[in-house]
Amino acid sequence: MSRRPSHPARLLASALAAGALLTTAACADGGESSGAASDTAAEEAARAAAQQAPTTSPSGSPTGSTSPSGSSSPAALTESGAKAALITEADVEDDWNQVSDADKWHDQLLAGKVDVAGFLDAKTDADDCQKLLDGLYSDGLLGKPSGASALTGFEQGDSRLMEQVAAYDHAQLDDSMKWLAALPQTCDEFTATDSSGGKRTVQVIETSVPDVGDARQGLEVTVQGTADGAPTTLTLDVAVVRVGDDAVTVTGGGPDGGASDSVQRGAQQGTARLKTVLAGGTPSPPSQFD
Known part of the structure; x- marks a missing residue:
């Protein structure tokens, strides 16, 4: 289960949603090319926001690039x-x-x-x-x-x-x-x-x-x-x-x-x-x- 995005991430998501509505209106008034370019920019911004907002694993531990990879080897016997x-x-x-x-x-x-x-x-x-x-x-x-x-x-x-x-x-x-x-x-x-x-x-x-x-x-x-x-x-x-x-x-x-x-x-x-x-x-x- 993912953790709820942080406040800055929610603001960014709201801004992206508003941009998407403006883009839809623009598509209705003129050309498909500008709409496609706006969609691409929105997707890239959304991906960036997702990378900045950490998620949690089912066990409750953060996941992502900061998580340790693999299990540690057994310690040598002392x-x-x-x-x-x-x-x-x-x-x-x-x-x-x-x-x-x-x-x-x-x-x-x-x-x-x-x-x-x-x-x-x-x-x-x-x-x-x-x-x-x-x-x-x-x-x-x-x-x-x-x-x-x-x-x-x-x-x-x-x-x-x-x-x-x-x-x-x-x-x-x-x-x-x-x-x-x-x-x-x-x-x-x-x-x-x-x-x-x-x-x-x-x-x-x-x-x-x-x-x-x-x-x-x-x-x-x-x-x-x-x-x-x-x-x-x-x-x-x-x-x-x-x-x-x-x-x-x-x-x-x-x-x-x-x-x-x-x-x-x-x-x-x-x-x-x-x-x-x-x-x-x-x-x-x-x-x-x-």
Whole structure:
């Protein structure tokens, strides 16, 4: 709906209307050529008046040459933005309690050397599976971030939930997502050896991830071994979501089993928070450890 023309524009329109009446009278008394010339002048004046009188869009915003063209590009992820994008206790619900030392978590069941002899393609596949164990152990599943990065963690009994938000090199992130997608076939089941020579059986299966972000991959990794002299099974659910050149990585589980529901919710909420940050907004509520 257009805005009502301003007062000067209405005066000009009235003058043009009067001129048009005079022109009509002139046409009746003599020649068509002068009338055509007057009509042309009136049209040009009307166009000039229309250009000077701004209109409004249906949303109420002015339109015309002064309006911005196109939408702005997402902002680059900053350190403060990465921290703001991290999920909170409210995002994961249940009885998770946020901690401040998640960067120091390292599960010893993930520390082991992959047995190359157990692979048909030997070295290549073994390297991919070793990369998986090392990435889970060091919280660097997608490799080293190329830009901003932030991490948070939660505990619930013996289970842990961790999320990382980080910026990566575009080609590196491409390769990492392809690598993750191939792991259920490449590393379906393999054996790793700990520093004492103990054997661990590792299984990797594909899991679902909410349909968010530009790309996503879910895994469940199960490690059967020994801890403190007793048989132990560690189950970890993993969800990775890509948003442009940034990614949300959520890992959860422990000796009591995986944390599929919390990991999926964390991935969904974490992606929403990251998108809000990249669009220039501020997610809420803020993290307790910002």
